[in-house]
Amino acid sequence: MTETSTSSPSPAAAFALRWLRRLVVLGLLAASAWWAWPRLPDPWRAPFHAARLAMQPVPTSLPVPVAGVAANRIADTWGAARANGRSHQGVDIFARRGTAVIASTEGVVTRKGTNNLGGLVVWVMGPGRQMHYYAHLDGHAPDIGPGSHVMPGDTLGYVGDTGNARGTPPHLHYGIYQSGGAINPHPLLRAGMGTAAKAGP
Template sequence: MTEPPSPRNDTRPTAVPPSRGLSRWIVPATIVAIVWVAWPWVKPAIDRVIYAGQLASLPAPTALPVPVQGVSRQALRDTWGGARSGGRRHEGIDIFATRGRPVLSATEGIVTRTGTNTLGGNVVWVMGPGRQMHYYAHLERHGDVGPGDRVAVGTVLGYVGDTGNARGTPPHLHYGIYAAGGAINPYPMLRNASDARPAASPR
């Protein structure tokens, strides 16, 4: 008498329940859908990260245009290191000009911060080539820029004023540059403004 085959020895393929096969695609499909919907916001963030890396790889400038419209380099005075309240030293250069005169970006870069602080009043920070930070302070008001914006040489960042601890003094821009080792004097670079050439823009 022949015995029926044992179920354990049955080599026929077992059918995969339709629900199990479908579930393997739910997570990838959901991720693709989320990325597709969020792409208009995600792409600019990715572009900023790439551009920031390219900026960091560029050499720091050795000559800069004067960052106030209509002010000649001959009119500049080296105010670096002057005594300030609280035992501080002046970490920048004051560029005097008519109130409301446009303040221009001295480099290409990314706006990292706009806002207000006690000393600087209305301020704008721009990260430029070589990862140097460029600080524009005492602005009467900000220009049409905000954190994350990419700016070119000559982009209007704000307007000359006397906000912050400069209140009551002649309107001027406080312009500072900060590198990895601390503040550096912008004056020599600004005096070479006639030789200034924008660093090659990252592609």
């Protein structure tokens, strides 16, 4: 009776087999991530978008964030006196009540809510960690909320007169804030006169 002996693979073959298995597993994980990414809810993807946007340069021009309004129709009221010793830290964009207020940049919605001065508001973090403030809305777009990823032209809400604008002609108060404080949006809107963000669905 003869004994049958089985030889074990050489160290090189065993090493190659281990790496092949790892590559197969990594390939399956990558394919699963690629398939799952567009199906994940926005809040789950928000940290990735926020980190990517934070590394981008701040815009040097912006489209007007109210559908159908041209930049040359907007007065520069930056720094104008307001009640209780405040100064105007933004621009007012007048339009018919219910006109779409649209994102001026790609960004992540950080807040959708209400405050005393702004009424119904939306905050969006855009490139370079600038915060874009949309205030006095008549209503919010129903499909956005904290964590929503928006693109230029996506609808955020609708022009109104909520907050301390009650009784004034409907308008959007649009402000931009960065690490050093508020900046004047008017020059950026004027620089963007050749571009226009289209209202989203």
